[in-house]
Amino acid sequence: MNHKIPETMKALVLPSPGEYEIQEIAVPRPQPQEVLCRIRGVAICGSDPELVHGGLAGYWPPSYPFVPGHEWAGEVVSIGPGVTDFQPGDRVAGEAWKGCGTCCNCVEGRYNLCRNYGKPETGMRHYGFRNQGAYAQYNVYSVKSIHKMPEHIRFVEGALVDTAGVAVHGAELTGITPGGTVAVIGPGPIGIMAMRIAKILGASRVIAVGRKGRLEAAGRLVADISVDFEKEDPVAGVKEATDGFGADEVFEASGAEGTLNQAIRMVKPGGRIGLLGVPPESVEEKVPFKYVCRNEITIIGVKANPNASRKVISLIGSGKLEVKDVITHVFPLQEFSKALDTFENRREGAVKVVLEPNGPEI
Ligand SMILES: [Zn+2]
Ligand SMILES: [Zn+2]
Incomplete structure (x- = not known):
């Protein structure tokens, strides 16, 4: 895969509590044990509207400007130092949580209950809630928060791995x-x-x-x-x-x-x-x-979806779990406002609404 990574990208930015707009911002660069992903499908979660409208300002997100979005799938386009398990071109589905890895709950695999929540200096991440999220053309993720998916799972389906994982x-x-x-x-x-x-x-x-x-x-x-x-x-x-x-x-x-x-x-x-x-x-x-x-x-x-993504990807990939039929609407990122309205107000029988920040998958 030879994908040229641009300097800037389109992203849904919350400049302050209750406001949102599509902006052109810098493409982030992966740090050690992180990868840069091109976001191909990102689903609106039931928890997103309140966050977007500023109802949780100061906690989700802790500060502004902020890019939300956490139910996504895409492709790896570059890898940071020390990454050996992923390479550019890998198709992946993401999850929102990455624990610190060292607290007693993380050591037990219960990273959704990380005791260092809200302390990014420990390595803890909560993408789309406290760390930059996926309503953007690109984002960086820890290798712990992405999971490879086979060729035949479409990116819009991959955006539902997080939901099914719950x-x-x-x-x-x-x-x-x-x-x-x-x-x-x-x-x-x-x-x-x-x-x-x-x-x-x-x-x-x-x-x-x-x-x-x-x-x-x-x-x-x-x-x-x-x-x-x-x-x-x-x-x-x-x-x-x-x-x-x-x-x-x-x-x-x-x-x-x-x-x-x-x-x-x-x-x-x-x-x-x-x-x-x-x-x-x-x-x-x-x-x-x-x-x-x-x-x-x-x-x-029940909180989030720890240790579930690989199981979900396997269930979808084997045909045992159907997810695409709950996707009722797909929009480009530029139409976020319409997508949010469709989801929030359940217009036209909306169940799951997915955005494609880099256009449809051919
Ligand atoms: Zn969610
Ligand atoms: Zn922890």
Whole structure:
């Protein structure tokens, strides 16, 4: 591969909280154990709108100007000193997290819980949240945050490796009962991936709990049973579909108020709940303490997608996991504003919206 790297590139820049624009900025250079990647597909994550609108300013991102974006795939175009496992031309999918590598959680492989979060001097990175991200034509990444993908996985599909990885991590934490029933509250991109991963891991039936276009999409793509919470009580709906017993595992993928209690009531006694959705800070639910104890219900928080990318790439590459059918819209980076509006307001049945900063893949 002989790709000439320009001095400057187009990037979506947040100049200050709540503002964004496409700017021409310098192409970064890879440092030791980093590679420069040409971003070919970057998906809008459910966590992006709040960050772009400045709702988390000072934390995500810590300072301005800032380039967000973390669900991406692309190609390596140059390597920094000491890099031996990658070379220009490698097709890769990225993940947002790179732990410090030395704290007790990182040593255990739990780099999503790195104790040096927010301390870049330790080597910790959180691309697109605290370190420059992928809504740009190029970006540098640690070799720890990229994973090779085969030729036949398209870049727009690779942009969903991060999303699907959250579902894989959640399912690994809860376990999936072979032949069991899994209910998923919130059939957005992560919810749909959770249903598919649950089936791959042996669930015989999945129940989607949601409403409107996304519930309809889940029903078309993967769910065996759809429960519309605007038309019926979601707990009763799941109970009815499971002979009154409850689902073996429940994944909460909406982050909405009240859904934790629904999950507790719709999981079977002895069942497990995985919390995949990211609720706003203001959501604080009272938990029926006694009911949870009496029924030995396990509630598991799930954060990001550590150690999942290679598994996801292998599942997509082998044809076991379909991801492209959740991509409803693809835009060039220049049309970020339209892309964000489409995603945020779920226009035209939008599920996953992907940007191509370097044009479509031929
Ligand atoms: Zn994300
Ligand atoms: Zn660490």
